[in-house]
Amino acid sequence: MTENAVNESGPADAETAAKVASGSSFYAGMRVLPKAERDAMYAVYGFCRIVDDIADDQVRPIARQRAELQAWRDDLEALYAGRPAGGAEMLREAVARYKLDKADFLAVVDGMEMDLEGICAPDLATLDLYCDRVAVAVGLLSVKVFGMEDGVGRELSHHLGRALQLTNVVRDVDEDAAMGRLYLPAEYLAEAGIDSRVPAEAVLHPGVGQVCRKLAATAQAHFAEAHRILASRPAGKLAAPRLMGAVYANVLGKLCARGWTPPRERVSVRKRELIWVLLRRGLLGWAG
Numbered sequence: 001m002t003e004n005a006v007n008e009s010g011p012a013d014a015e016t017a018a019k020v021a022s023g024s025s026f027y028a029g030m031r032v033l034p035k036a037e038r039d040a041m042y043a044v045y046g047f048c049r050i051v052d053d054i055a056d057d058q059v060r061p062i063a064r065q066r067a068e069l070q071a072w073r074d075d076l077e078a079l080y081a082g083r084p085a086g087g088a089e090m091l092r093e094a095v096a097r098y099k100l101d102k103a104d105f106l107a108v109v110d111g112m113e114m115d116l117e118g119i120c121a122p123d124l125a126t127l128d129l130y131c132d133r134v135a136v137a138v139g140l141l142s143v144k145v146f147g148m149e150d151g152v153g154r155e156l157s158h159h160l161g162r163a164l165q166l167t168n169v170v171r172d173v174d175e176d177a178a179m180g181r182l183y184l185p186a187e188y189l190a191e192a193g194i195d196s197r198v199p200a201e202a203v204l205h206p207g208v209g210q211v212c213r214k215l216a217a218t219a220q221a222h223f224a225e226a227h228r229i230l231a232s233r234p235a236g237k238l239a240a241p242r243l244m245g246a247v248y249a250n251v252l253g254k255l256c257a258r259g260w261t262p263p264r265e266r267v268s269v270r271k272r273e274l275i276w277v278l279l280r281r282g283l284l285g286w287a288g
Helices: 013-022 027-031 035-056 063-081 086-098 102-116 123-147 148-169 173-178 186-191 208-231 239-258 271-280
Strands: none
Touching: 027 035, 027 102, 027 186, 035 063, 035 086, 035 102, 035 123, 063 086, 063 102, 086 123, 102 123, 123 186, 123 239, 148 173, 148 208, 148 239, 186 208
C-alpha cells in the first residue's frame, strides 16, 4: 500500500535511507524533524519500504518473497540479541537511541505477509488487524522517536494510523485491484449488494461508492480524534504527525468530493499544495 522504490539490498545507512524517503509523501513530514530524529525516521521508513516492496513484487516467486520476509524477521531477532544483523543493521542506532520495540517491527513484517498471501474482502476484524500491523505499528515506532509519552503516543498511533491506512484503502481501490487485492471489508460489500470477490469486478460495481464513503467516514472520525490529541499539545516533537494528518485529511477530502464512480481519477498531493499546508499549519522552519 505504499509506493515502490527500493532495491533488494535496501538502504544501508541514513544517507541512502533519506534518498529512499525523498520519493515519498512522507518525506516532508520527516524533513521537519531535528537531524537525530530525522535519521531515525529515515531508517524506520526505509525498513518499511523494503518489506513492503518484497510483498508487492509481482515478479519474484512467492516462495522467495516469503523467504525474504523471514530473513528480515531473523535479522531483527539478531539485532535485538546484539548480534550482526544483516539488513537490520540500518536500524541499530535508532533502536538503541529511542528504545524501539522489536514487536512493532515484527508486526510490520506480519502485515506484509498478509499482503503477500493476498487480501480479498477481509472481514472488519481482519482489516482492523491489518491496520494495526501496517500502520499503527509504524506509528508506535514513530511516536517514540518523536519523544511522546507512552499513553498518549499509543492513542495517537491508534487513531492516526487507522486514519492514514483507511485513506490509502479508499484512494487505491483500482491500484490494489490490479494487484489482485481487495481491502474493502466483506460486511460493507454485502450491505452494498456487491457479491463478486474478484477485485477487478468488485471495484467496478455501482455500490463501491457506498463502501468507500463508509470507510471514509471512519477515517474522518479517526482524523478528528488524532487532531484532538495533537491539539492538547502533549510532550514531543509533533510537527511531523501534524503535517501527515493534515496532508492525508486533505487527500481524503478530495476523494470524498470526487466520489468513487468509475473511471476514478487518481488523487495525490501536489508540491504547491504541500507547501500551502506547511504554511497554513505554521510548520515551515519549525520542528517542535
